[in-house]
């Protein structure tokens with residue numbers, strides 16, 4: 001189903017598309033309300049400017065809408081690519097084919113990526129916004145504000161100065177398709193919009209919270225721009241913001257606050273004969289001896305999800321596994337695979353376990369844990385079969401050292 005061109009403000013039009021069929025995004029996350037790929041067309045004294053394109057399969061619909069605004073004869077002079085992810089740049093090639101004289105305006109990193117997305121021709125005119133930070137279009141000036149990691153290294157925000165409008169690409173976006181397209185027109189779906197906005201924030205921007213806070217601060221202190229008088233935030237998915245800009249910015253700021261982590265260690269383990277379990281209990285005693293709280297999970301009676309939920313607001317995690325047929329226990333490996341270097345590199349994470357002969361369990365698990373680049377005040381701890389008195393003393397000291405590292409960091413802060 002095609003949608004209509006919408007006027008955002010005089011001279012600025014939405015020429016994006018609706019994607020009601022989208023069921024999931026980024027492979028993993030449900031998109032229960034579909035999505036939109038927002039592209040905007042700005043008419044100025046010195047030419048027509050297109051902000052973002054749309055997903056490749058919607059190129060013709062976007063081209064039709066562009067023609068509805070500028071007619072068959074007029075041309076696109078500039079295409080601003082605030083972020084080169086294919087859902088925004090996928091139609092760049094067909095649009096450049098139709099408007100071969102358009103200049104592509106993007107950051108160094110985005111221009112670089114565009115060589116590998118749609119493989120645009122080498123002779124296309126470009127402006128690198130890391131060097132050229134402004135564009136004078138007569139009655140309108142564009143200011144390019146490079147904001148890497150919102151949410152790729154290539155991202156920028158464009159300020160349409162005279163209109164007091166921000167084009168933010170994925171920042172302040174969400175996957176939500178509604179033909180009314182403006183935040184103040186969809187208040188009857190407020191709860192759905194809020195819920196999917198939070199999910200989108202978490203999945204896409206969750207790993208980049210400090211960049212979100214930096215980005216918001218930058219917008220609030222941008223010379224010549226007043227967020228209070230901002231007329232619209234033209235994001236790249238879901239409703240355009242115009243009625244509730246302040247509220248949305250405040251929500252994003254609130255969601256982006258760093259988690260407050262407890263001085264607590266979660267220990268999750270599996271154990272066939274109780275050997276890894278004995279290690280776990282002794283390690284826990286060592287941790288508690290320095291005043292750090294511990295919570296224990298035997299994976300036989302709980303799930304990886306519950307362990308991850310418990311660890312969500314804790315500083316430390318220890319994973320225990322025996323070696324079973326040349327590997328670690330899958331459920332314990334699953335916990336490690338659900339951790340992420342961007343999200344968990346500031347935490348304390350290590351592993352331990354018992355084995356019979358070859359001992360790959362702890363080795364394989366620790367290979368994954370090293371990829372997280374988390375803090376590891378102790379080396380992985382292995383034990384051949386049943387831990388004896390000496391090994392138990394080692395477990396106690398190992399736990400104590402792990403707990404002390406958490407305590408010392410807390411005292412330093």
Ligand SMILES: Cc1cc2nc3c(=O)[nH]c(=O)nc-3n(C[C@H](O)[C@H](O)[C@H](O)COP(=O)(O)O)c2cc1C
Pocket residue numbers: 270271272273274275276277321322323324325326327354355356357358359360384385386
């Ligand atoms: C089904 C099964 C397969 C095993 N495979 C291995 C193996 O490939 N390599 C190894 O070092 N030990 C292997 N073991 C031995 C255990 O790792 C060892 O008994 C360990 O001490 C068990 O610790 P737990 O009581 O904490 O489970 C295996 C044990 C079982 C029950």
